[in-house]
Amino acid sequence: MTTSPIHNRYLSNQEDLGIVAVGFSGGQGKVGVDEGPEVLIKSGLLTQLHTELGYNIHGDDKVHLYPELLPKSQDDDPPYRGMKNPLAVSAVTRRIAEQTYEHSRQGRMTLTLGGDHSIAIGTVAGVAKATRERIGRETAVIWVDAHADINTPEDSDSGNIHGMPLAFLTGIAKEEREEYFGWIKEDMRLNPRKLVYIGLRDVDKAEKRILREHNIKAFSMFDIDRHGIGRVVEMALAHIGNDTPIHLSFDVDALDPQWAPSTGTPVRGGLTLREGDYICESVHQTGSLVAVDLVEVNPKLAEDQMVGVQETVRAGCSLVRCALGESLL
Ligand SMILES: [Mn+2]
Known part of the structure; x- marks a missing residue:
């Protein structure tokens, strides 16, 4: 039994937690974010979820690196529509979609530890498909981020796919070729009306246009200042x-x-840890949560200040525990 008093209305096995640990950094240019899941797990996160929150952990505490899916060299994965590592990111996220689908199909809560944010192409696609099949409903996404991550390949300045996941998931970025995200079919898509952002403060010009044109709900730091979390x-x-x-x-x-x-990609003027925890606790309390991703913890950055890494890992663990039912009282 989980210790949470909240009944989850969409999970048939709410004491079961499916874990996908993704050591992948190909959606952006900095090494180290592939080590995120390992440091989170080493710090005791899964043990806490089991012993303190009472979850039965399914799947692996081993971190997936997907070597068999990666092109042999950079030359085998040239830019496509300006995207960097397109074949690698597409193949890995496709596999992640199968992994999250498998957990979610069984009515478990699904937790994915990243990895850069491109991996959400897989997590959202897999959970959306499973939830449609299982209970016949669309899944909403709450995207908590400094960035909107909804650039189309053509609009992106960097070509880093971690800035594009929502463009592919919503179908705003279209692509036919299977090996370049064409595998995202209608039943894996996210309805833009079911997407909500919290925490935005660094949004590209083209992304602002997309949010306006598609009427996507977004709460920036300005809104948090104005109304409170x-x-x-x-x-x-x-x-x-x-x-x-x-x-x-x-x-x-x-x-x-x-x-x-x-x-x-840190941006000043963001959420406090309390505000982050509050979002997670509140979403847990809805009883509607079916999946959680925690991404972009990069232990290689700020390494000279060990404190920075430890603080980030502690914060990440706290967010996950709150989303999965930890409460103050
Ligand atoms: Mn992001």
Whole structure:
């Protein structure tokens, strides 16, 4: 039994937790984010989820590196539509979609530890498909992040796919070729009306246009300053509606670098750890949560200040525990 008093209305086995640990960094250029899951697990996260929160852990505490899916060399994976490592990211996220699908299909809570945020192409696609099949509903996504991650390949300045997952998931970026994300079929898609952002503060011009054109609900740091985190989460949940399963995709860079310095693209003026934990606790309390991602913990950054890595890992563990039912009282 889990220690959480909240009944989950969409999971048939809510004491079961399916883990996917993804050591993948190909969606961006900095080494180290592939070591994120290992440091989270080494710090005792899975043990805490089992002994403190009472989950039966399924799947592996081994970190997947997917060597068999990666092109042999950089030359075998040339840029396509300006994207870097397109074959690698597409193949790995396709496999992640199968892994999350498998857990979610069995009515378990699904937790994915990243890895850079490109991996959410797989996690969201797999959970969306399983939830459609299992209970006939669309899944909503709460994307907590400093960035909007909704660039189309053509709009992206960097070509880094971790800035594009939501463009592919919503179908705003279209692609036919299977090996370049064409494998994302209709039943894996995210309806843009079921997407809500919290924490934005570094949004590209083309992304602002996409958010406006598609009427996508977004709460920036400005909104949090204005209304407070309590009201913002209430409005975000009201937008989704209380008849929809929720996938929470949490980029640790949503937190202020003061709390999470060890991440690839830190942006000042972010969430406090308390605000991050609050979002996670509130989403847990809805009883509608079916999947959680925690991404972009990079222990290679800020390594000269060991404190920075430890703080980031501690913050990441806290967010996950709150999303999975830890509460203060
Ligand atoms: Mn992100």
